[in-house]
Amino acid sequence: MKNKLLQTTKYLKDKGVDYADCRFVSTKSESLSVDHDGVEGMSRNLDVGVGIRVLANGAWGFAATADITEASLKKTANQALSIAKASAITTKEKVVLAKQKVAKDHYRTPFKKDPFEISTEEKINLLSQACKILKDKKQIRTTNGQMTFHKIKKLFVSTEGAVIEQDLMESGAGIEVVASNGKESQRRSYPNSFGGDFATRGYEFIESMNLPDHAERIREEAIELLTADSCPDEITTVILGGPLLALQVHESCGHPTELDRALGTEISLAGGSFMTPDKLNKLKYGSDIVNIYADATTKGGLGTFGYDDEGVKARRIPLIKKGKFVGYLSSRETAPVIGRKSSGAMRADGWNRLPLVRMVNVNLEPGSWELDDLIKDTKKGIFFDLNKSWSIDDRRLNFQFGSECAWEIKNGKLGRMFKNPVYTGITPEFWNSCDAICNKNHWHVWGLPNCGKGEPMQTAHVAHGTAPARFRNVRVGVVK
């Protein structure tokens, strides 16, 4: 394959393009879904192809094909070139790429157990064991356990001479239960909602979750939710659990610090960003204890890799430092616009998609609190658990998130449970109200495998390291 890509980039170089790169991606996937009745579905998928990106006359063209013969790659290269020339019809400002060290390297995800070598029987047994416990009460309507694995082989070759191979491994799993009393239904999940937790690790990651050990707890909580009070509508103190805070970081810091979005090139779908370049190094985004950074080298993070999809080596970049907005997720095209170098965040969700500025692992630095001490220190408030709903405006300012359940905090103790809890706010006001973050003992990197962006739609696999944190004067309730 390497020779085919080298030939294709040489062909384009000889055609006089400004720049071109070719990406071969082969993704082997397996997904398994089980309920208390048996296997709901199991499938394996092999997806292979090449994407060719061409910069000519200062404009981009991209073409991708599943046919990886030499003849097809030449045809696809010509197609990408003709698309670039068509793009140039409207060019007002030519694309300039930041200079980049040319790499020749091979990166592999470190893992202990290859999930594709683990027997189907073992995987089904683990999920079935958990589902059996989940179903063990009459109020339980449905149960589910699922696992997903991806083995990804990438080869990147550019006209600048880069040749980068990567072998990535992703694993994820989770369980969920729905309880019903005939009038309403409530769901609880473990270790996170919407499919569980995900990482660039092997099957050892699945084993570490101890799924059956948590089945009884979430079953009982789902049943308890059926008779729980609704969340009051008030302004109060909230503590967000780690997985929910991961989504808060994702939506209100990760997305608005994507430089392409801040420069207006995502308007047609996902919108813009209130964190525009004129606010860089000026905006007091959060309180002094808020430090958020993008780090594609975080061990095991779902957004961890060796190089991004335009050949930039994985790195750590501060986004928020002592509460101040100091950095962006960026690419070789967007970074020079603000006089910086790429942050190495250009990622495509497959061979057939154009790389875009995406999140990597966007992490909130841990603070100093033990969770028990933080709850004890809170006189009145609400603890929000796993995410259930999410919505944010097209500049990433007004957000509203809901969780599967919440608990009242009264005089430093967790009390009654609330159902359908929701909190809402304005991004910088919210982060400036953060007065406590739990320590590294409570810090975990949560993998989110479903970050949507771009046209055609792309789904990125990203992660967020978080520990529970406290926020003051937050509006909760909202749903009448």
Place this chain on the structure above:
Amino acid sequence: MIGEKKLLKKLEAILGVSKADHTEITFIGSNSSLTRYANSQIHQNVAENNHTVHFKTVVGNKIGVATTNSMSTSDLKQTLNDSIEIAKQQPENPHFPGLSKPAKYKTLNTFDEATAKCSAKDRANIVKRIIAESDAAKFTVAGSLATSHGEIAIINSNGVQAYQPTTSASVICIPMSDTSSGYTSDMSRKISDIDFDSIAKIAISKCDLSQNPKQVEPDTYEVILEPPAVAEMMEWLNYVSFGSKPYERGMSFLSGKEGKKITSDQITIYDNALSAKSVAFPFDMEGSPKKKVYFVKNGIAGGPVYDRLAALKSGKKSTGHAVTPDESEGGAFGMNIHVAPGNAKRSEMIKKVKKGILVTRFHYINGMIDPGNSVLTGMTRDGTFWIENGEIQYGIKNLRFTDSVMKAFKSVKAISKETSRVESWWSAVGCMNCPTIHLGKFRFSGKTEH
């Protein structure tokens, strides 16, 4: 495009060597192109040639699924054998409904030669016209223009042979001033159905009218919801309530309410893939014929859509809403959601509003808060206006709504005669078709700064 004869022959040859008790092959081939523009120039311009081949094999009552995007005979045979191996490793599935049997499909014209032949240069020239219109109005503009052509085929060992070629074209246009933005979109099987000049003009006029927006405090207001706003709501209701899975879980607002009055008589919501108002398609991914399904008919709750498995579990028949086998654990899914039109004209609907808000579209709706009560939340975007004494007065800053849609739909005052197709996030084989709706009460719960 491989073409019906050649494609079916190739798939039949693979089917013929299967050692499974039953085998089904679902083929989806596509050539899709998308030109994206922002800051008044094209910044992303892509094309893709791809195909996926799904194998569902049955050994006894054990089912295996494997997928490849390679069309080489050896890879296809390998994937077929992988699916058989997966089936053998599984426990018996007591709910297996069997594969579908041959059926008659409605004859539909879903392919347009001109759309299939639309080139990158053609698309760039259309975008150039939109940019020129926006330049003239002194607005920057963003959006996208997509065209695609492809073919879908399903064959199985029961003798099903379904084939359909498709094309589609869609456009989004968002002009922007320093303080406002506007929006229009359209889609069709034929690019010639789309009036690009009109698209640009309407979006520009919305952007112009909403400049220097005023702040309105969140409260319950009368609203006029234009088709993209209604479609965004329907898209989420479809996701959380119209499919077989949420219904089975008891999490759909339809669960347990079949036959009960849940909205105004004026509300009828249904899935119909066979309508010319949709981007029509005759069969689902199991080869079952598409049927019309009412979720709400004249205010009375109906039921969900079904695939063969969900139908068997519920004692119903498939409604023709199966998804591809690799995603089938999520259950059946609606792909062509319609809200039935009324008799009103949009201009007359606005005239009848004493004090209220016109919403062009919503952004980032979410329906997971309390799906059993059809509670949605989301932000307005790209043209939100204050109406007073029957006239649009000025643009207002965006607002967040949080409300039960079925509760809000009890206050319907009028529904427009005209409907619009709105592209769906979820599907390449369907779309939303919605009218403008005038509601007496709609709850806005928050505000933002723009």
